[in-house]
Amino acid sequence: MLAEELIARYPTVYHMAENGTWPAIRERGLLSTKALVDLYEPDEETANAILNQVRRKSVTIESSRYGTAVIRDQLPLKFLEKCLLPGTTPQQFLDALNGRVFFWLKIERLQKLLNAKQYRKKQQTVLHVDTAELVARYSDKIQLAPYNTGSMHVPTSPPRGADVFVDLIDYPYDAWAQKRRHSSVDPVVELTVPYAVPDIGEVTFRVERWKDGAPVETLYQKDA
Numbered sequence: 001m002l003a004e005e006l007i008a009r010y011p012t013v014y015h016m017a018e019n020g021t022w023p024a025i026r027e028r029g030l031l032s033t034k035a036l037v038d039l040y041e042p043d044e045e046t047a048n049a050i051l052n053q054v055r056r057k058s059v060t061i062e063s064s065r066y067g068t069a070v071i072r073d074q075l076p077l078k079f080l081e082k083c084l085l086p087g088t089t090p091q092q093f094l095d096a097l098n099g100r101v102f103f104w105l106k107i108e109r110l111q112k113l114l115n116a117k118q119y120r121k122k123q124q125t126v127l128h129v130d131t132a133e134l135v136a137r138y139s140d141k142i143q144l145a146p147y148n149t150g151s152m153h154v155p156t157s158p159p160r161g162a163d164v165f166v167d168l169i170d171y172p173y174d175a176w177a178q179k180r181r182h183s184s185v186d187p188v189v190e191l192t193v194p195y196a197v198p199d200i201g202e203v204t205f206r207v208e209r210w211k212d213g214a215p216v217e218t219l220y221q222k223d224a
Contacts, residue, residue, distance in 0.1 A: 001144070001171040001172075001173040002169070006168065007131050007132045009105075012107075012129065012131060013105055013131050013134065014105075014107060014110045014126060014129065015030065015102065015103050015129065016104075016113060016126055016127075017030075017127065018125065019124055022125050022207050022219050024066070025127070025201070026220075027201075029197055029198030029199065029200050030101050030198075031195075031196045033050060033098040034051065034095075034195065039063075039066060040061045040062070040066060046059065051094070054090075055071070055074040056074075058071060058072050076148075076151040078153050082155045083157045085159050087161060088160075088162050092162045093160075093161070093162050096149075097150055099195060100192040100195065101193045101195075101196060101197050102191075103129060103191040103193075105189065123209055124210045125209060125219070126207065127200070127204050128204065128206040129204050129205070131191075133203035134193075138193050142168045143171075143191075143192050144165070144168060144188045144191055145164050146164070149190060171188065173187050174187075176188065204220070205221070207219040207220035
């Protein structure tokens with residue numbers, strides 16, 4: 001898939017973060033789970049619980065320098081082992097998930113997530129990111145995926161391996177479009193960047209607080 005095609009089809013990408021985290025995100029960047037663990041340096045038992053097993057609940061880590069960070073649960077990975085392709089171990093797939101920053105390409109996907117039972121009544125921070133700006137800085141690192149890769153909540157979820165993430169230039173958009181021509185699912189679902197987006201504040205043009213599946217407050221508007 002050409003970068004120009006991605007930008008034309010999806011001019012904005014979206015990220016959902018914990019409520020109240022925008023100041024820290026703007027200062028230190030948007031960090032993957034692995035990057036947060038590296039930054040906060042929790043004890044070995046806590047790091048293991050975060051990185052080396054499916055998180056059945058959210059984990060809060062603290063630092064006298066950086067404050068508090070919440071790492072979300074991975075409850076949608078309920079059937080992880082049943083949905084992996086041969087050749088990919090659970091740990092390899094967890095490493096792939098924990099080692100990248102995720103963006104939704106469609107607002108409808110974000111709204112579906114925000115309306116999920118576990119998030120609906122909680123306030124969330126939503127970043128609106130300029131795709132062209134993000135691609136200009138990370139085109140050689142961006143990888144795309146055709147699924148919500150962290151969701152294996154039923155045993156019939158599409159099987160996948162750690163190689164489900166494909167470099168932007170190599171992503172088979174047309175093949176997925178043909179496969180899904182009778183489906184409402186887009187040919188690409190997730191955009192990811194490995195490890196961290198340290199300059200996320202420079203490519204984000206709006207930040208909102210959402211509750212009950214809708215924005216309730218604008219926290220930041222570029223050039224406003």
